[in-house]
Amino acid sequence: MALVAGGPVPPGFATAPVEAARRALLSKRAGEVARHWPLLAAGLGAAWPATFTEWAAGRPGNGSLRDGWDLARELRNHGALPPLGAEELATREVTLRYDGRSRPRPRRLPAVARTGGAVAVQLAGRVRLLRPATR
């Protein structure tokens, strides 16, 4: 709990090593999510590790796909999603259906998504970015 869910360090454990392990875990997750969301991470550039770890601290992981997706949506809601991230999010939104609670599922029907000026469409499994994000 202390390591992944923001709980207190249980009695008897050395605080500094557990805290170091907690931070190491977060930075490892940041790297894994960046692999699944390369454009989101690239769009944030040097701010990526801090942005991710601040968001993820105390939030147990749900897998890199969902973690990156949740973060991208939250950044979008705060107007902080970079253009590259907006394009990646729009592309994902038309490919898979994700309710924010369970594993994303492939879409069977055509879909359109607009994020930060980016417009993506999916028809019969083929995905196109119709318009790039506003830069």
Added chain:
Amino acid sequence: MQLRQFVRGRRMRRWRMRRITGRALPTAAPSASSTSPYGVGIGWRPEIAGFVADLPGLRFVEVVAEAVAPAGPLPKGLAELRGRGVTVVPHGVRLSLGGAEPVDPARVAHLAGVAALVDAPLVSEHIAFVRAGGLEAGHLLPLPRTREAVAAVVANVRRAQAELPVPLALEPIAALFGWPDDELDEAAFLTEILDATGALLLLDIANVHANARNRGGDPHTLLDRLPLERIAYVHVAGGAEQGGFYHDTHTDPVPTEVLDLVRELCARRRPPALLLERDGHYPPAVELRGELDALAAASGYPVIT
């Protein structure tokens, strides 16, 4: 292709037969395509598949078991290595053998399926837990070194061994912190688990360095006390000092201290094989070749680059 399917089919039949009869059938001479790990190897990752494919002397690789679909097909680069007779060892990271709950049969079946798919001579997993109370840590976490934990691990290892077609090698992990109620030291903890299960040892020499550096203890004493004759192969990886701790990152170069420990280990008893693990921040090919050459030099095995 047909021959490989035949060999795999035979292996699966032997496995099923052993499960029925409860004992091993006499095995024919092992096919040249599935020899035990030997010499210097490298962890196969899609990002460095081209680099690995170009290593002329390569005889064995490891693949993260969870990254392979047991029904196939194998990733292309891996299938080509198998075609060349390179041994592939599936390495599990999500089995959670150290969990308080019984190991998940579906995850064991996955590992068994991947072993059959690559015609592996053995598989490996960690002495660790990765989930508890419904939370996924996404990381290998240390067990308390207690008799109770030994019993839990032994029970899970036996459950896994009963379903696996090949031997299992167990890998002790690196941890920044320990539990307050440890009853055994690392050597006694590992030896009890290995003795009770008959499992092989996958020794991670970088973890030996990391644990000694972060938690105290003499790495040489640990090497003196571990059952080195049970080592199937050795992991070697890079890391970095940060915030007063040594982090076993697998994304940094292998430090001199770790290579020194490789020499110390080989002076006591040279393991059959050593494998370089690199999991990100991939350096230029020349640097990665340099790391493999340094490993060959430290162990005295042939250069594979």
